[in-house]
Amino acid sequence: xxxxxxxxxxxxxxxxxxxxxxxxxxxxxxxxxxxxxxxxxxxxxxxxxxxxxxxxxxxxxxxxxxxxxxxxxxxxxxxxxxxxxxxxxxxx
Numbered sequence: 822x823x824x825x826x827x828x829x830x831x832x833x834x835x836x837x838x839x840x841x842x843x844x845x846x847x848x849x850x851x852x853x854x855x856x857x858x859x860x861x862x863x864x865x866x867x868x869x870x871x872x873x874x875x876x877x878x879x880x881x882x883x884x885x886x887x888x889x890x891x892x893x894x895x896x897x898x899x900x901x902x903x904x905x906x907x908x909x910x911x912x913x
Contacts, residue, residue, distance in 0.1 A: 847886070851879035 836842070844852075854876035861868045868876075904913040 847879060847882055850875070851883050854879055 854872055857872055858868045858876045906913055
């Protein structure tokens with residue numbers, strides 16, 4: 822599992838273990854449950870289906886929130902079946 826953070830603000834000094842980081846809602850839940858799924862095999866246990874489901878949904882929710890492609894979406898059927906205006910004749 823890998824997370825990438827892109828910030829418009831420059832970090833003034835490198836982060837240490839004592840650095841307090843503030844994340845938007847939903848991030849800590851995604852970190853916690855996805856980390857549990859990632860580390861479970863190292864401890865010889867299998868994560869429960871509920872933990873896996875929460876990990877999957879929380880990660881999906883973060884992807885949905887941060888996906889810039891969903892800003893301007895239009896169903897293709899609206900574009901394809903629409904008549905085009907002819908600027909030379911003044912009609913469709």
